[in-house]
Amino acid sequence: MKKIGLAVVTYKDNFGSALQTFATQYSVEKLGCSVECISTSGVQNIIDSRKKKYYLGRVFNKEEFNYLLDSVTSRFRKKIKNASYTENMAIRHEQYMRFNEQYLHFSEVPNNFDELTKMSSKYDAIIVGSDQLWRPSNIAGGYFTLEFVPQGVKKIAYSTSFGVARLHKSIQNHAKSFLKSFDWISVRENSGKAIVKDMIGRDIPVVCDPTMLLSIEEWNKYVSPEPFVKGDYIACYIMGDSKEQRDFVKRLRKETGYKVVGLLHGSTYVSGDDEWVDEAPYNVGPFEFINLLKHAKYVCTDSFHCSVFSILNNTPFFVFRRDSDNEETSANDRIYTLLSWAGLDNRLLNGNENVDEVLKLELNYSNVNERVSERRKESLEFLTNALKSV
Secondary structure (H helix, E strand, C coil): CCEEEEECCCCCCCHHHHHHHHHHHHHHHHCCCEEEECCCCCCHHHHHHHHHHHHHHCCCCHHHHHHHHHHHHHHHHHHCCCHHHHHHHHHHHHHHHHHHHHHCCECCCCCCHHHHHHHHCCCCEEEEECCCCCCHHHHHHCCCCCCCCCCCCEEEEEEECCCCCCCCHHHHHHHHHHHHCCCEEEECCHHHHHHHHHHHCCCCCECCCHHHCCCHHHHHCCCCCCCCCCCCEEEEECCCCCHHHHHHHHHHHHHHCCEEEECCCCCCCCCCHHHHCCECCCCCCHHHHHHHHHHCCEEEECCHHHHHHHHHCCCCEEEECCCCCCCCCCCCHHHHHHHHHHCCHHHEECCCCCHHHHCCCCCCHHHHHHHHHHHHHHHHHHHHHHHHCC
16 A cells, blocks of 8 residues: 655635645545655754745845735734633634544654654655745745645645745745655645746645545545534624724625624634634634534635635635735635636625625525536546556
8 A cells, every 4th residue: 555645734724725725635545545645843943944945035125025024923912912812812723633633643753854854754645735835935935835744745736825925036936946856746726836837836736725535425424514613694704904804794794694603713813803704613623613614604715725615615705805915915816716617707706795785696506516526536536547557
């Protein structure tokens, strides 16, 4: 049996990261391989140090600086919140810890990159995939680029995202170097396909996110059939801080009479969010997250993976841009690519729309499901062929 290592995100509490990690592990095991998620706990400080060095070198870039400032400010705000907030975050964290322990298979913990390289030699291939793992700061971090992988171990990128529409010239040489070392590359967004073509001249496929490799029937094996929240509700998962988008959700609530269930304070702490939602559960793990979207009357989000699971569950949803398209750090193309191939471009809103009008927008999930099924088939073919070559 082939032994495969996964270079994925398991070190932070994020619904999308957890579910795509599970989906990648599930899909590779389904193809007959033994799988481990590589533990980064022993080398995370080294990775973070490299990323900080990158940010320091880009401190005079306004957009990069603002991106870093938002992250630091949010972490600071979270740390100084009251005891109730701290307790809620602990409840959420416990859900992730249980999920990781119960559903993910981890490697031993390497204490440095030399040990990581030595440990990696036991794998036939290492897969890096999904999430924004090739953002410029992650390229600088030197982990998700698989530069630690020894000779003889295949390198596969499945649905990996650059998280930006273009790479700044300061990181391009590094990108060219690590991309050339990969045996198989696929990406999640059209912009990523263009970047790889520009960097190393390779034509590579755009495949679906790992979470879409599983049918809804497969996901439902892990999701309780009973609604996590009782009654009719609008599920709201907005990670940015747009007031306009929140005002749209309030208008939707007024128009429909449905309560708003908010999944609050994800990657960004937003002051005041606790005050306007009707319910804000924190005992929500990755599978409860799917349950909330499954039973919602509507979903409002700026999250890629929230959009994915709304589509898989055939739940009416509206998605907003989290970034401006003009920003160098914008990750909007992941939403554009998803909506385009699913035929759901009309679900993308600004937040200032008339609720009556958007509720009339066509939503034919029968057609969408056919598109998803076809993309799933194509994507599984890529992954199957990559693993056969190992």
